Structures are given as structure tokens and as C-alpha cells.
Amino acid sequence: xxxxxxxxxxxxxxxxxxxxxxxxxxxxxxxxxxxxxxxxxxxxxxxxxxxxxxxxxxxxxxxxxxxxxxxxxxxxxxxxxxxxxxxxxxxxxxxxxxxxxxxxxxxxxxxxxxxxxxxxxxxxxxxxxxxxxxxxxxxxxxxxxxxxxxxxxxxxxxxxxxxxxxxxxxxxxxxxxxxxxxxxxxxxxxxxxxxxxxxxxxxxxxxxxxxxxxxxxxxxxxxxxxxxxxxxxxxxxxxxxxxxxxxxxxxxxxxxxxxxxxxxxxxxxxxxxxxxxxxxxxxxxxxxxxxxxxxxxxxxxxxxxxxxxxxxxxxxxxxxxxxxxxxxxxxxxxxxxxxxxxxxxxxxxxxxxxxxxxxxxx
Amino acid sequence: xxxxxxxxxxxxxxxxxxxxxxxxxxxxxxxxxxxxxxxxxxxxxxxxxxxxxxxxxxxxxxxxxxxxxxxxxxxxxxxxxxxxxxxxxxxxxxxxxxxxxxxxxxxxxxxxxxxxxxxxxxxxxxxxxxxxxxxxxxxxxxxxxxxxxxxxxxxxxxxxxxxxxxxxxxxxxxxxxxxxxxxxxxxxxxxxxxxxxxxxxxxxxxxxxxxxxxxxxxxxxxxxxxxxxxxxxxxxxxxxxxxxxxxxxxxxxxxxxx
Numbered sequence: 001x002x003x004x005x006x007x008x009x010x011x012x013x014x015x016x017x018x019x020x021x022x023x024x025x026x027x028x029x030x031x032x033x034x035x036x037x038x039x040x041x042x043x044x045x046x047x048x049x050x051x052x053x054x055x056x057x058x059x060x061x062x063x064x065x066x067x068x069x070x071x072x073x074x075x076x077x078x079x080x081x082x083x084x085x086x087x088x089x090x091x092x093x094x095x096x097x098x099x100x101x102x103x104x105x106x107x108x109x110x111x112x113x114x115x116x117x118x119x120x121x122x123x124x125x126x127x128x129x130x131x132x133x134x135x136x137x138x139x140x141x142x143x144x145x146x147x148x149x150x151x152x153x154x155x156x157x158x159x160x161x162x163x164x165x166x167x168x169x170x171x172x173x174x175x176x177x178x179x180x181x182x183x184x185x186x187x188x189x190x191x192x193x194x195x196x197x198x199x200x201x202x203x204x205x206x207x208x209x210x211x212x213x214x215x216x217x218x219x220x221x222x223x224x225x226x227x228x229x230x231x232x233x234x235x236x237x238x239x240x241x242x243x244x245x246x247x248x249x250x251x252x253x254x255x256x257x258x259x260x261x262x263x264x265x266x267x268x269x270x271x272x273x274x275x276x277x278x279x280x281x282x283x284x285x286x287x288x289x290x291x292x293x294x295x296x297x298x299x300x301x302x303x304x305x306x307x308x309x310x311x312x313x314x315x316x317x318x319x320x321x322x323x324x325x326x327x328x329x330x331x332x333x334x335x336x337x338x339x340x341x342x343x344x345x346x347x348x349x350x351x352x353x354x355x356x357x358x359x360x361x362x
Numbered sequence: 363x364x365x366x367x368x369x370x371x372x373x374x375x376x377x378x379x380x381x382x383x384x385x386x387x388x389x390x391x392x393x394x395x396x397x398x399x400x401x402x403x404x405x406x407x408x409x410x411x412x413x414x415x416x417x418x419x420x421x422x423x424x425x426x427x428x429x430x431x432x433x434x435x436x437x438x439x440x441x442x443x444x445x446x447x448x449x450x451x452x453x454x455x456x457x458x459x460x461x462x463x464x465x466x467x468x469x470x471x472x473x474x475x476x477x478x479x480x481x482x483x484x485x486x487x488x489x490x491x492x493x494x495x496x497x498x499x500x501x502x503x504x505x506x507x508x509x510x511x512x513x514x515x516x517x518x519x520x521x522x523x524x525x526x527x528x529x530x531x532x533x534x535x536x537x538x539x540x541x542x543x544x545x546x547x548x549x550x551x552x553x554x555x556x557x558x559x560x561x562x563x564x565x566x567x568x569x570x571x572x573x574x575x576x577x578x579x580x581x582x583x584x585x586x587x588x589x590x591x592x593x594x595x596x597x598x599x600x601x602x603x604x605x606x607x608x609x610x611x612x613x614x615x616x617x618x619x620x
Binding site: 242245248251252253264 | 413415418420443444445446447450451453455457458459460461462470471474475520523524527
């Protein structure tokens with residue numbers, strides 16, 4: 001700011017050029033010049049009321065930073081576009097070579113000649129395991145989050161919250177191995193029991209039991225539990241105390257208070273948390289590659305060994321794949337991408353539907 | 363509809379900190395009683411112990427006895443939610459439920475009481491909104507979010523929500539401190555009307571307000587920071603503001619301290 005010192009000499013005296021058009025007393029002009037001036041000029045640097053306003057600098061930290069953030073934002077788009085181009089370029093030849101219907105064929109033989117593969121069973125397995133996992137995880141996660149924020153004594157709440165965050169740090173391969181080598185036993189027993197008493201429900205069909213959708217979903221449920229729990233805990237903590245007190249003062253019990261004030265307020269956040277959990281469940285690879293039976297059939301029998309997901313199939317089959325095989329796996333990756341996209345769009349739509357209310361809440 | 367509140371040796375703590383000590387005070391039915399005093403003197407704490415909202419905070423507890431028409435609300439087998447239904451509360455900042463519409467806000471308390479029938483809810487909502495002088499302003503947009511109203515309207519909405527459950531007593535914790543003068547006037551007018559039906563206790567920092575709206579005034583004060591708040595003087599408002607019997611009260615209302 002080398003050119004400014006001569007102006008600061010006028011500070012407080014009121015330069016005529018600034019005040020001439022105003023009726024304010026001279027002393028006020030110093031403040032006027034600072035606040036109504038160029039917002040990029042730091043306030044309080046001694047620029048007085050005298051003289052014209054300093055010019056905006058052609059290049060400065062402000063512009064450099066703006067350029068950096070713009071580049072960062074653009075990079076995301078470039079990367080996404082590059083990935084899309086790569087995926088499509090690799091997938092199309094394999095899809096052309098496929099001699100069966102990609103959507104309906106239940107099998108995966110892209111390395112054969114002629115290649116035969118279909119995404120139907122994989123997409124079905126992906127969605128089914130993810131939904132089952134959420135079905136188990138969401139109520140438990142919300143229960144834990146509500147307990148941590150509104151019922152637990154502070155010390156227990158902090159400790160338990162820490163343990164749950166730790167759960168999120170366990171690598172998925174560990175969950176996979178644990179599921180395959182340990183949980184499979186209890187699940188087999190549970191499957192037998194469920195089949196014995198509830199076989200009239202079609203999803204509890206006949207064996208063999210073990211590496212089933214049920215096992216995969218439960219492992220998945222444990223894996224998404226920490227994400228949903230810690231996000232919804234943050235959401236619940238943000239509920240304004242004033243609203244909680246309003247509910248209590250109306251004579252609400254603790255549970256009624258949660259239902260009246262906390263849950264509705266946290267609804268968009270809960271949906272976001274569930275969707276993030278769903279995103280993780282849809283994309284989870286190694287844990288499901290280890291726990292599912294790797295079959296290519298569409299079946300609602302969640303007890304029977306079998307099941308597969310897109311991501312697990314990619315992990316299991318990539319090593320052995322030839323060119324067409326890789327293309328086929330990449331094509332399946334594109335379908336997974338599309339499923340995730342649809343899930344996210346749906347989530348946004350749900351969140352925005354009552355925007356009028358949620359925005360005024362913010 | 364209105365009941366007498368009798369506090370005997372009420373002492374309230376936040377953990378180890380004693381916030382108020384040995385408050386003795388009787389609030390007559392169908393009157394407006396103002397609690398005034400410097401910040402931190404425990405008037406809000408006392409107000410919150412009248413409907414057992416004080417104990418909501420972790421570590422907070424109340425000793426002594428508080429009776430509403432001779433029924434001790436701190437009795438072991440009294441249902442705390444029943445106490446709060448009987449003694450409504452309006453808070454310092456308007457706090458309508460942000461996810462609810464105007465209508466849902468007003469009937470929130472009724473719904474908590476298990477009332478589901480639409481016609482009853484609608485009738486009660488109109489009645490409460492009329493009593494809160496808000497009906498004409500909102501009758502065409504009952505389905506809109508309560509948080510979209512102006513601050514003064516929100517506070518009247520909160521009053522409507524409070525009186526919709528037909529409590530015996532209405533507690534107001536600085537209900538106008540976040541409002542502009544016109545909204546404040548609207549709420550003060552409302553208090554005049556409401557005291558026909560309810561016993562009203564109001565905490566206020568605004569002494570003109572206390573003088574305008576209340577029949578009786580209680581002056582709370584503390585010796586120094588960290589000491590518990592005590593009731594210094596309790597008398598008819600007119601007496602407190604024209605000829606207080608305690609020097610400290612006089613100093614406070616004439617602006618010489620606090």
C-alpha cells in the first residue's frame with residue numbers, strides 16, 4: 001500500500017471529496033470511507049476519508065486463492081469425466097462381444113468363446129445385501145445415537161462413542177475374514193432355526209447354509225453401523241436445546257421429546273447418514289467377496305449359500321479375466337455407478353421435498 | 363383454571379453450585395407476578411423450578427417444597443410430565459418447532475396428550491391462536507412453517523402452543539427480550555388478557571415492563587458472584603416501584619446498582 005500514506009494524514013478530518021455530497025460531519029467521514037469503500041480493502045489500515053478509494057489490485061492473494069479453488073473444483077469434473085470415458089471405452093467392446101442379454105442372463109463367462117455374461121443377478125445381489133444390511137443397521141444405529149446423545153451419562157456417552165468410531169477404523173478385510181471364519185458358524189445355526197420355524201416366509205428357504213446373503217448382509221450391517229451412528233449422533237446433538245425444552249415444557253416424556261423435537265429436526269441428516277451407509281454397503285468389496293457364495297442366480301432365499309454383488313464379483317474375477325473379461329467387469333462397474341447415482345439422487349429428492357421446513361430450521 | 367403457587371425454602375443447585383437459597387414466596391391465582399433482579403440472581407432458576415424444568419439440566423436439583431394448590435409438585439410419586447402440562451412455559455427466545463407448521467406447533471401439546479381427532483385439534487388451535495392474538499395474522503397460512511413467522515409472531519405462536527393445553531399456570535422467562543417494542547407491546551397486552559384465566563409468573567430484565575404488567579413483584583439479588591440468589595423483597599408492584607421497604611430494592615429499581 002505504498003501509495004496510500006498521504007491519505008491517512010486526512011483521517012478523521014474528513015476529505016472534501018468524500019463528504020462533499022453528504023451532510024455528515026467531518027469526523028464521520030473516516031468511518032464512511034472505510035465501510036463503503038472497496039470491500040477488498042482491509043478495514044482499519046489508516047485509510048482516511050480523504051482522497052479517492054484505492055484501486056483493486058490486479059493480482060493478489062485474493063485472486064490467486066480464487067484461482068486455486070476454481071482449479072480444485074474443476075479438477076473433480078475432469079477426473080470424473082476421465083473415469084467415465086475410460087470405463088465406457090473399455091466396457092463397450094466387451095458388451096458388443098457378449099452373446100447373451102447383459103441385463104437378464106444369469107451367469108458370468110466373459111472369458112469363454114463366445115463370451116456370455118449378465119449383470120442381473122449381480123445387481124440384484126448388490127441391492128439386496130445393501131438393503132438387508134441397512135434394515136438391520138439403521139434401527140440399531142439410531143438407537144445407539146439416541147442413547148449416546150440423550151440417555152447415557154456423559155462419561156459413558158463419550159467412551160461408547162469412541163469405541164464406535166474405532167469400529168469404523170477396522171479394515172473391511174478383517175470384517176470379511178471374521179465373517180467367513182467365525183460368524184459363519186452361528187449364522188448356519190440361525191439359518192437352520194429360521195428355516196425350521198419360519199420357512200413359510202419365502203426368504204427363509206432351504207440350505208445348504210453358510211456363505212449366504214444373510215451372512216454377507218450382517219457383516220455389512222456391522223460395517224455401516226459406525227458411519228450411520230456417528231453421523232446421526234452429530235445430527236442429534238445439533239438439535240436446538242430450546243426445541244427440546246419446548247417439548248419437555250409441554251409435558252413430553254423423554255421419548256416424546258425425541259419424537260417431537262429431535263427426530264423431525266434431524267430427519268434430513270438421518271437420511272443423509274443412511275444414504276452414506278447405503279453408499280458404503282453398495283460399494284463394499286472385499287468383505288462380501290469373502291462372505292458370499294459367489295453364485296450367479298437371482299434368489300430371494302437369503303439363507304442359502306450363494307449370492308454375489310457387483311463389487312465382490314469384480315474382486316473375485318479380475319485376476320483371471322482376459323480382455324473381454326475385464327471389459328465385462330468394467331461394464332458391471334458402470335452399472336454399480338449408475339445404481340449409486342440413483343440412490344444419491346433419490347436421497348437428495350427426499351431431503352429437498354420439505355425444504356421449506358428444513359431451511360427455516362437452519 | 364388458575365392456581366396458587368406456594369414456595370417454601372426452595373433451594374436450587376447446579377451440581378455443587380447453589381444458585382438460589384431459601385426462596386419463600388406465594389403467587390396468587392389470576393395474577394401476574396414479575397421476578398426482577400440483576401443477571402445471575404437466580405430468578406430464571408426459580409422460575410424453572412416451578413415447572414420442574416430446572417432438573418432437566420445434568421446435575422441440577424431442587425430442595426424445599428413447591429406446592430400448587432397444596433399439592434407438592436416435588437413429591438416422589440408425582441409424574442413430572444403432569445406437572446409440566448399443568449404449568450406451561452414460554453421461553454426467552456421464540457422456539458417453535460422448526461419442522462412443524464403453524465397448526466402443528468399449536469397442537470403439539472395436545473397431540474402429546476393423545477388427542478388425535480382433527481376437529482378437536484382444529485377447534486383448540488383456533489381458540490389458542492385467538493387467545494394469543496395471532497389468529498387473524500395466520501389463519502390463511504396455518505400449513506406454513508412456524509419458523510417463517512416474525513419474531514414477535516413466533517413468540518405469540520409459542521404462547522398459543524403453551525395455552526392450547528389449558529395449563530393452570532403460565533411461566534414466562536423474559537418473553538420479550540428478543541422482540542422489538544411493538545411485538546413487546548402485543549405480548550404485554552396479551553398478558554393482561556391471559557391473567558383472567560391463568561396465573562402468570564414472568565421473569566423480566568425490563569423494569570418498566572414489570573411495572574406495567576405485574577400485580578406483584580419479587581426482587582431477587584445476590585451478594586456477590588458465586589453466592590446463591592435470595593429473595594430480597596416481595597410486594598405489590600406499586601409498592602415496590604414507589605416505596606420499597608428494602609434499600610437494596612430501591613437502589614436496583616432506581617438504577618443505582620445491577
